[in-house]
Amino acid sequence: MDTVAALDVAAVRADFPILDQRVDGKPLVYLDNAASSQKPRQVIEAISAYYMTDHANVHRGVHELARRATEAYEGARERIARWANAESADEIVWTRGASEALNLAAFTLGQSRVGAGDEIVVSDMEHHSNLVPWQLLAARNGAVLRHVELTSDGRLDLDSLASLLGPRTRVVALPHVSNALGTINPVARIGRMVREKSSAAYVLDGAQGAPHLPLDMAELGCDLYAFSAHKMCGPTGIGALWGRSALLAELPPYQGGGEMIAHVYRDHSTWTTPPHKFEAGTPNIAGAVGMQAAAEYLDDLGMAAVHRHESSLVGRALALLSEVDGLRILGPTAPEDRAGVIPFVVDDAPAQDIATILDAEGIAVRAGHHCAQLVLDRFGLPATVRASFYLYNTPDEVDRLAEGVRLAVSMLRQ
């Protein structure tokens, strides 16, 4: 029986004050959610309430406000752990976002597991955040990067992956969902392949996965999972790295400073346990509070309902856009294989010009390489237009996108 409740989009939209505005006299249509999502009142108010009543530094003072701030901060960690179905809050390391989480993963795995001649497997689908940190590590340690190739419909080529896995593979780092193609990768299946053929740490870039799909760390089968709050209705500047307890215990610290030590001597220090071992300095407490509010907001709606709503928008967009003459959509053709990201190009109409005209029509999309240059190289394109949906977008907005694209193309092709 289907138990997923439908999303009441009108009620959702009422929670997002920013959506109720006009651009150049036209109602704003915000379709740049893969870059950053908007924030509901509940998140904005949680951050504001924290600063209005509870703020102090965490873990340090014995006074009332320090207690409240620490409870808010550690309570947020527990809430995020529950949201991601992690085993314990100690598996959640706060970071500035998915990029920092991946840099943390690359740096610490580099210290503990990757040596000269060892291999790191990434793919041609990566956002630069899950590519450049591994390039830096490979250069530092003399390791070798191997790239999983993509199929013509924008999926990871699993044969290519299988051929790369072996005894020298120390890390496999892949995206849960592609930000440039929209592809939802079969990450659990890949996890089984990785385990069978190597002893590598399996790292997932969840920046585009966590905001859009029900999360279950036990099912994903990875060792580390990076995600950002700002793409899931939370504030900017905060995110998390989920890690298996045993791996987090093995990894060395990332940065030094307050909070992360057990004892400090003149010439060396000892570390506290995870997750605090990885959290030097005063953290983004208000950010954690905001991220908790975002997770609660999404949980109340149900991630399955969010995903289903997005899938229906994607189905509508695929149908309407594919009717535009000369328009080509990248990525898998089946709506169920993609998250709410639709990248496209149109013959004789440069991506940036389409995006500029859509902007003039009040429709916010993105044009460019979307920080995933390898994807565009793979398809031989300088840029794509990317429309990306979220829980507050409506079928009408998809229609306006399609109309806007038609208008832009007719202006550019004359």
Added chain:
Amino acid sequence: MELEQLEKRLAGLSDRTLRYHYIIQLGRRLPPMPPELKNGDTMVRGCMSPAWLSGGLDESEPPALRFVGDSESVIVKGLFAILAGVFNGKTPEEALAIDLSDVFDRLGLGEALSPNRRNGFYSMVEQIRRAAASLASETALGSGA
């Protein structure tokens, strides 16, 4: 076209889409850039669509700025046409005195100058300004010698 005329024309257009429509026509009317001038040296950095810019002082007395440019983006090409209309024929000193933000605001195209745009047009503007500044200091040195 004179700037005042252009301003009047654009002011008569009620929204940004129509203004871009007009700018696309300007781009289409721009004299083509000689192909031999489109090379690595004239390629404008930071562009999503390839763009080129070339120019310097012409032979007139006093020497005036003369730029040619092109872009695979029709809109950037049209915006360059406006830029060429503003700067070409001006001495470097005159060019430096122009408040370009004010010009574009009056044309209702202020957003085109946003550094966030990364559409190559901002880089074109920066390059023309730098060229004008360096040519102005050269002519100042020349006249003092």
